[in-house]
Amino acid sequence: MSQADTVTRILDSAEELFAEKGFAETSLRMITTRAKVNLAAVNYHFGSKKDLIQAVFARFLSPFCSKLDKELTVMAAAVQEPSLHDVLDVLARTMLTGVHSTVGTRKLSVFMRLLGLAYTQAQGHLRRFLKEHYHQTYSRFILYLRAAHPELSPREIFWRIHFAIGACVFTMSSIEVLRDMSMADTGEDSGVEDVMNQLIPFLAAALER
Amino acid sequence: MSQADTVTRILDSAEELFAEKGFAETSLRMITTRAKVNLAAVNYHFGSKKDLIQAVFARFLSPFCSKLDKELTVMAAAVQEPSLHDVLDVLARTMLTGVHSTVGTRKLSVFMRLLGLAYTQAQGHLRRFLKEHYHQTYSRFILYLRAAHPELSPREIFWRIHFAIGACVFTMSSIEVLRDMSMADTGEDSGVEDVMNQLIPFLAAALER
DNA sequence: TCTCGTTTTAAACGGTCGTTTTAAACAATC
DNA sequence: GATTGTTTAAAACGACCGTTTAAAACGAGA
Numbered sequence: 001m002s003q004a005d006t007v008t009r010i011l012d013s014a015e016e017l018f019a020e021k022g023f024a025e026t027s028l029r030m031i032t033t034r035a036k037v038n039l040a041a042v043n044y045h046f047g048s049k050k051d052l053i054q055a056v057f058a059r060f061l062s063p064f065c066s067k068l069d070k071e072l073t074v075m076a077a078a079v080q081e082p083s084l085h086d087v088l089d090v091l092a093r094t095m096l097t098g099v100h101s102t103v104g105t106r107k108l109s110v111f112m113r114l115l116g117l118a119y120t121q122a123q124g125h126l127r128r129f130l131k132e133h134y135h136q137t138y139s140r141f142i143l144y145l146r147a148a149h150p151e152l153s154p155r156e157i158f159w160r161i162h163f164a165i166g167a168c169v170f171t172m173s174s175i176e177v178l179r180d181m182s183m184a185d186t187g188e189d190s191g192v193e194d195v196m197n198q199l200i201p202f203l204a205a206a207l208e209r
Numbered sequence: 210m211s212q213a214d215t216v217t218r219i220l221d222s223a224e225e226l227f228a229e230k231g232f233a234e235t236s237l238r239m240i241t242t243r244a245k246v247n248l249a250a251v252n253y254h255f256g257s258k259k260d261l262i263q264a265v266f267a268r269f270l271s272p273f274c275s276k277l278d279k280e281l282t283v284m285a286a287a288v289q290e291p292s293l294h295d296v297l298d299v300l301a302r303t304m305l306t307g308v309h310s311t312v313g314t315r316k317l318s319v320f321m322r323l324l325g326l327a328y329t330q331a332q333g334h335l336r337r338f339l340k341e342h343y344h345q346t347y348s349r350f351i352l353y354l355r356a357a358h359p360e361l362s363p364r365e366i367f368w369r370i371h372f373a374i375g376a377c378v379f380t381m382s383s384i385e386v387l388r389d390m391s392m393a394d395t396g397e398d399s400g401v402e403d404v405m406n407q408l409i410p411f412l413a414a415a416l417e418r
Numbered sequence: 419t420c421t422c423g424t425t426t427t428a429a430a431c432g433g434t435c436g437t438t439t440t441a442a443a444c445a446a447t448c
Numbered sequence: 449g450a451t452t453g454t455t456t457a458a459a460a461c462g463a464c465c466g467t468t469t470a471a472a473a474c475g476a477g478a
Contacts, residue, residue, distance in 0.1 A: 006455080022330060024233040027435065038457055043437060045455090119383040120325065121231060127386070142394065154395040159407045162387055163376040170375025171368075174328040177336070178371055185351065186363040198368045206376075206415035215425080237466065247427055252467060254425090419478100426473070434465070443456070448449105 007045050009035040015056050019113040022121055023053060054129045057118065060111060061130070065137040068094045072140060084148045084208060091141070092200075109192065112172030119169065164203045171199060216254050218244040224265050228322040231330055232262060263338045266327065269320060270339070274346040277303045281349060293357045293417060300350070301409075318401065321381030328378070373412045380408060 013035040017026040028049060032039045046052040071090045075082055095108065118130060145157050152160075171178065175192065182190050222244040226235040237258060241248045255261040280299045284291055304317065327339060354366050361369075380387065384401065391399050 022231070022233070024231065028437090029435080038455095039436095040438080040458085041456070049436065116329065116379070119379065119386060120329065122386070139394070155391065155397055155399055155403075156407060158391050158394055159380075159387075159399065159404060160411060163380060163408060163411050166377075166379025167372040167375040170325070170328070170379045171372060177328055177331070178368075182364065182367050185348075185367055188364055190364055190368065194364075195368060198365060199372060201418070202369060202372050202415045205418035206411045209410070209414035236464075238464080247425095248466095249428090249468080250426075258466065421476100421478080423476095424474080427471085429469085429471105431468070432466100435463080436461105437463105438461070439459085441457085441459105443454105445452100445454080447452075 006035075006037050006041055009037055010042060010045065010052070011056055011059055014052055015059075015110065015114070018053070018056060018117065019110040022117060023123075024121075028052075050123075050125050053126060057114065057126070057130065058133070060114070061134055064094065065134050067097075068141065069137050072144065076144075082144055082148055084145065085204075087141070087144045087148055088204075088207075109172045109175055112169055115165075116169035116173040160207055164207060167203060168199065171195065215244075215246050215250055218246060219251060219254065219261070220265055220268055223261055224268075224319060224323070227262070227265060227326065228319040231326060232332075233330075237261075259332075259334050262335060266323065266335070266339065267342070269323070270343055273303065274343050276306075277350065278346050281353065285353075291353055291357055293354065294413075296350070296353045296357055297413075297416075318381045318384050321378050324374075325378035325382040369416055373416060376412060377408065380404065 010031060013031045014026070017030055017034065020026075028042050029039060031052075032041060035041075042049070042052055046055055068091065071094050072087075075086055075090050079086055095111070118126060122130075142157065142161070145161060146152075146154060149157065175195070179190055179195075182188075219240060222240045223235070226239055226243065229235075237251050238248060240261075241250060244250075251258070251261055255264055277300065280303050281296075284295055284299050288295055304320070327335060331339075351366065351370070354370060355361075355363060358366065384404070388399055388404075391397075
């Protein structure tokens with residue numbers, strides 16, 4: 001088994017388990033068992049559990065932000081004054097395509113769940129890591145939003161977009177629980193696609209009011 | 210120190226720490242140290258950590274659901290066909306008043322954060338506990354929502370209300386992080402009240418579209 | 419005051435955690 | 449084929465976890 005195999009298998013297992021259980025509830029022994037590698041491999045290849053957490057985020061956020069940056073540049077070149085719809089469309093398309101490509105197919109729900117953990121479970125080290133590496137792309141994205149609605153204050157823009165992120169992240173984070181509840185309540189199953197198809201107009205109405 | 214003191218102090222400390230760190234990241238030793246009680250007191254008074262978690266939820270959800278039930282009855286007696294606004298208003302008022310009363314003053318952000326944990330960190334035992342004890346009030350609330358908008362399918366109602374819950378829970382769960390980010394982005398501080406004042410019309414626009 | 423049920427205390431239990439260590443297996447270079 | 453640096457393997461480390469135990473302290477009723 002080559003190094004790349006071992007590292008990748010650890011990242012794959014860690015990503016799944018973190019998304020499913022969170023950071024503290026996932027032990028290195030769970031990760032290495034699922035990855036079928038030796039326990040010590042995590043500390044050898046990554047250094048520590050914290051470094052592994054950061055590596056898991058880096059693996060999907062780095063290509064995602066690169067893609068988003070590129071797409072934002074394409075958009076800026078194509079249209080004079082990008083509308084809110086333009087900007088959000090770039091984000092949505094980047095999430096759908098960028099997530100599924102690059103490093104194998106990654107489920108959108110895993111992406112969202114990890115993003116949610118970054119907000120709600122992040123210890124200091126992860127927050128600092130994310131800010132240091134991805135704050136630039138984030139800022140650029142926010143700037144386009146502001147330009148699209150110059151009549152709104154930066155504070156209003158900030159909070160509206162984070163309300164929207166909250167609805168997405170929460171929904172996708174607890175999608176299994178919610179689907180169970182929906183099933184119990186309404187008697188009908190809701191596919192993830194159905195949920196997305198309702199979420200988007202919901203957010204559009206809230207953002208564009 | 211009387212029993213009530215010990216039990217209450219444990220619940221207070223546990224509530225704060227759970228809201229701050231989550232369940233797995235909070236040890237009984239942290240809780241008992243903060244509460245200034247002996248380590249064994251948790252197992253003596255509550256049985257186990259799981260039972261303590263359930264007790265923390267019960268302490269704020271039981272009076273909350275009682276209040277909500279009562280207020281829903283008042284509303285139903287007052288207006289023939291309650292509108293969405295009527296129903297949500299009952300919820301909002303119950304949260305603001307009911308949370309702050311009953312057992313001392315509890316911060317709204319702690320309430321929200323615990324609610325969020327129930328969705329995203331709930332082990333099986335907590336989910337079963339909440340369903341068993343509070344599902345009835347929840348169902349009744351949902352029924353009024355359906356009655357207010359009979360043209361929407363139960364599935365649409367369910368998902369819209371949970372998108373809204375997501376925006377609330379996520380925002381209040383990571384309110385400290387978000388306020389820091391907002392400060393860094395816009396240079397202005399956003400008080401919790403400011404955020405609420407923006408969140409409510411945001412949700413209204415999304416729900417009532 | 420003595421008694422007896424309740425509560426608190428200090429210490430220990432077995433188990434799991436993240437991490438380290440030491441040696442073995444491997445792959446590439448000469 | 450020996451040597452070197454890299455990767456894997458098994459075992460152990462100390463630390464902390466939730467829980468249990470057994471004795472001490474307490475408090476109300478006889």
